[in-house]
Amino acid sequence: MQKIESREKMREFIEKEKQRLEARKNKMHEIVSNDSYIKWLEEFTRRYPKFSTYDLDLAKLNKVDIENIDYLCLLYEGINDYAKNNYIYLVKDIDYREYYRIKYNGIGYIIGILSNYGNIIFCEKTIITDDFIDFNDIILNKKQKNTEYYNKRLLELSNIISYYYEQGIPLRAIEKTIENTLWDIKDNQEKIERKQLTKKYEIK
Numbered sequence: 035m036q037k038i039e040s041r042e043k044m045r046e047f048i049e050k051e052k053q054r055l056e057a058r059k060n061k062m063h064e065i066v067s068n069d070s071y072i073k074w075l076e077e078f079t080r081r082y083p084k085f086s087t088y089d090l091d092l093a094k095l096n097k098v099d100i101e102n103i104d105y106l107c108l109l110y111e112g113i114n115d116y117a118k119n120n121y122i123y124l125v126k127d128i129d130y131r132e133y134y135r136i137k138y139n140g141i142g143y144i145i146g147i148l149s150n151y152g153n154i155i156f157c158e159k160t161i162i163t164d165d166f167i168d169f170n171d172i173i174l175n176k177k178q179k180n181t182e183y184y185n186k187r188l189l190e191l192s193n194i195i196s197y198y199y200e201q202g203i204p205l206r207a208i209e210k211t212i213e214n215t216l217w218d219i220k221d222n223q224e225k226i227e228r229k230q231l232t233k234k235y236e237i238k
Contacts, residue, residue: 058108065105066112066172072138074102075109079143079159086148086156106155110134110145113172120178122167128231137162138169 065071078099082090087107092100113134117123124132124146133146133156142162148154171178195212199205 061105062108062112062115065108066116067175068173069138069169071102071105071109072169074098075143075157076139076141078102079141079157084156084158086154088148088151088154106145106157107153110147110155113145113167116172116175117167120181121184122178131156135160135163135166136169136172137166142166 079085087103090103092103095103113136114124117134122134124134125144126132126149130148130150131146132149133144135142135144137143140162142160143157144160145157146155148156170176195208199208
């Protein structure tokens with residue numbers, strides 16, 4: 035009898051967790067499929083142009099602001115999903131920040147994670163440059179100009195890999211060659227980025 039009760043409790047827990055995750059997913063979709071939340075953020079950043087979910091004094095905020103601060107992580111996740119589908123990647127800096135740059139209504143924002151502090155989300159207003167994601171594109175789920183080109187070329191790459199595997203080249207040999215090539219590319223890219231960051235902070 036005890037085992038049956040335990041299984042029932044486990045099923046109930048799993049079902050509740052599924053419902054929670056589904057509700058979270060739906061809320062995330064809602065936040066990035068219209069401009070209600072970003073308009074709230076526009077108003078909020080007039081008072082707090084730079085903040086994180088860690089350093090805000092919640093006692094000074096109203097109920098709506100507190101609720102929306104909790105949703106900042108969902109905005110980030112929604113941007114992250116859109117970015118991945120369009121081959122847009124996180125910006126990383128030497129302060130352990132990982133973020134995306136978006137713009138809406140003539141205002142630029144960086145929204146991301148303080149990677150060495152767990153799940154702390156931060157947001158700050160900033161000057162818009164050419165490489166910012168237009169939040170209207172996210173709302174419309176509009177593909178970026180290079181997305182189709184990348185999809186096509188990556189499909190070609192996938193087909194080439196499949197062809198060589200079918201020709202008898204061992205899978206591990208293919209994996210190792212790809213790993214080594216990517217490692218070399220990544221290593222060179224990181225060297226370039228480190229030089230650029232060093233130069234940037236030397237100028238400051």
